[in-house]
Amino acid sequence: MNMENARREFAGLDAEWAYFDNAGGSFTLNRVIDRVAEYMRSTPVQLGGGYPLSQQAAQRQADAVRRLAGFINAAEPREIVLGSSSTALTWQIARALRPTLRAGDEIIITEIDHEANRSPWLSLADAGVTIRTWEVDKENFALSLEQLQRLLNERTRLVAFAQVSNVLGRIEPATEIVRLAHAAGARVFIDGVAHAPHRQVDVQALGADFYVMSLYKIFGPHLGMLHGRLDALLELGNINHAFLPADALPYKLQPGGASYELAWGAAGIVDYFDAWPNAFTDIAAFEAMLSRPLLDFLSTHPRVELIGPADSDPAVRVPIISFRAKHKSSREIVQALEARKLAARHGNFNAHALLHACGIDIDDGVVRVSFAHYNTMEEVQRLIAALDEVL
């Protein structure tokens, strides 16, 4: 599939506005929308009944979860937990982890993470758990493995980090982090939200214990998806009905269940990528090509500070590009872009700790421009021309 054909798969994209807020939420695949509507028309019943329509609905749910599990190479569908969002799922795992913790245990969180992967772990401090912060290098916005090694010890129970920060766009060395954490006997929770729309996720190759992503940023519906390794999930407490046994997966971690129609719709994401051999290789190369001129422009502009790596190499970053200007507020810049029908966003993107550490105003924050593979080079050129006028 070429990128022009890919663009036709999405509802709502038009030639007038260029949308660069994709790390906030992506556009939705037509086939996802169709599947949601079709599910609600054809199987509008509760699961678990003996009558044929209920059986069909149950079959569809099992099929959707099996397909989503296959999409990220989970070992089995029982390892998939669905929820309303990544934030909600991370809180659910933190709650389920609580009964397994002892006073004196330690959890490592990072300064670069979205608050969704910090607050749930910070909430465990009242169980006597010490929360240690893996700090960002304020000069180059990087996390260092040496610092992680200094923080890890025999009391570390969990390391929680973002594979890609939703502000910096840098790809962290996740496999290496997992290896170091496991060598210290700790579990690993990865926030893959900003990574998953841009690269193939292979949870078995990665080897983390938990991996969370937001399907509404991967061209699907408003649904969060969490993968947990079976042994890690079995170890967790039950946060659902009190009578459920420890091996009731995923139910013990899914209080209230997940939306059936959205789960069925989400399998449309899998259809889309299944029909496109090497999709993520193509996407990585295309998005790097889109990013290069913008990164070159921003990193050499005398009145701009780029917040994140200047390198467009797809091994280094995804197309989430943040910056601020010396004499203009981020708000003014975004408003000027909007006046030119260019949709970007400014603020702290719930990465309070990162902005705080870097001395950036929490309210005005940074300007963030984020591409998806349905953006075009023509749109990027429009953006650069507008920034040239505005900055």
Ligand SMILES: Cc1ncc(COP(=O)(O)O)c(C=O)c1O
């Ligand atoms: C990196 C990252 N983690 C977590 C979240 C929270 O995701 P959700 O909106 O599904 O709760 C976001 C949302 O923007 C994010 O960008």
